[in-house]
Amino acid sequence: MPANSPTTTTDCAANTLQVLCVPAFDDNYLWLIHNGRDAVAIDPGAAAPIVAALEAQQLRLRAIFITHHHGDHCGGIAQLLQYVSQDAAQPGAAQPFPVYGPRNEAIAGVNNPLSEGDSVDLAALGLQLQVLDLPGHTLGHIAYYSADQGWLFCGDTLFAGGCGRLFEGSPAQMHASLSKLAALPEATLVYCAHEYTLSNLKFAMEVEPDNLTLAQRQQHEQAKRAQGLATVPS
Numbered sequence: 001m002p003a004n005s006p007t008t009t010t011d012c013a014a015n016t017l018q019v020l021c022v023p024a025f026d027d028n029y030l031w032l033i034h035n036g037r038d039a040v041a042i043d044p045g046a047a048a049p050i051v052a053a054l055e056a057q058q059l060r061l062r063a064i065f066i067t068h069h070h071g072d073h074c075g076g077i078a079q080l081l082q083y084v085s086q087d088a089a090q091p092g093a094a095q096p097f098p099v100y101g102p103r104n105e106a107i108a109g110v111n112n113p114l115s116e117g118d119s120v121d122l123a124a125l126g127l128q129l130q131v132l133d134l135p136g137h138t139l140g141h142i143a144y145y146s147a148d149q150g151w152l153f154c155g156d157t158l159f160a161g162g163c164g165r166l167f168e169g170s171p172a173q174m175h176a177s178l179s180k181l182a183a184l185p186e187a188t189l190v191y192c193a194h195e196y197t198l199s200n201l202k203f204a205m206e207v208e209p210d211n212l213t214l215a216q217r218q219q220h221e222q223a224k225r226a227q228g229l230a231t232v233p234s
Helices: 047-057 077-085 171-182 197-207 212-226
Strands: 008-011 018-024 028-034 038-042 060-065 099-102 112-114 119-122 127-133 142-146 151-155 189-192
Touching: 018 047, 028 047, 028 189, 038 047, 047 060, 047 077, 060 077, 060 119, 127 171, 197 212
Parallel strands: 038 060, 060 099, 099 112, 151 189
Antiparallel strands: 008 018, 018 028, 028 038, 119 127, 127 142, 142 151
16 A cells, blocks of 8 residues: 555544554555544654644644564654644653663663553543554564453554564574464454565465465455555554
8 A cells, every 4th residue: 555545544433432543665565553632653664644634634743653663653753742842732741751662672662661561541542452462573572452442553563464574583483473462352353564465375375275274365365455455453
């Protein structure tokens, strides 16, 4: 999905919380969780698409969450901090704007380092996010999971139909990370960070050409892409 595609809203719960899908670059998805007033950004690799979505929806950014150190996931931090610094109405403006990220990765701008066992309570949204350590794609990669909403924001660890490339971790680490995610409830919605679904399913069909479930999934996702729709969350 090109970066100038319209931002789409996915209603993901019966309450007021929603997840906004913000396309960026060639195939990235940046995420905004919001309640119609306040929002948090997850993996803002670029600031401009996030700012455009915030202003279009009249949302106030309250926090930033990062899963790992790659630039297409954290490259927008500095500009977003500059953007929020211009908002005199930001509550607690005298305090550092909260930027959450992996404890075991050095990411400029992160002032709230997190690792597995930590959780973040977002009072403005009435949302709690639990942190999972997911080494593999990078050594310090983390994910954010909302048990109440059934949402997983997993960066580049798990994709629809595939998993992330091993840049730093070992196959054993990635297997352990994927096993951890597989233990989550089956109804969990997976908000991954790239539109890789069709290429993943193409590979899967080469491995299992007689898998009818895969063939049906491939057709279903192709129909979505033909309409310009995202295939995630899955």
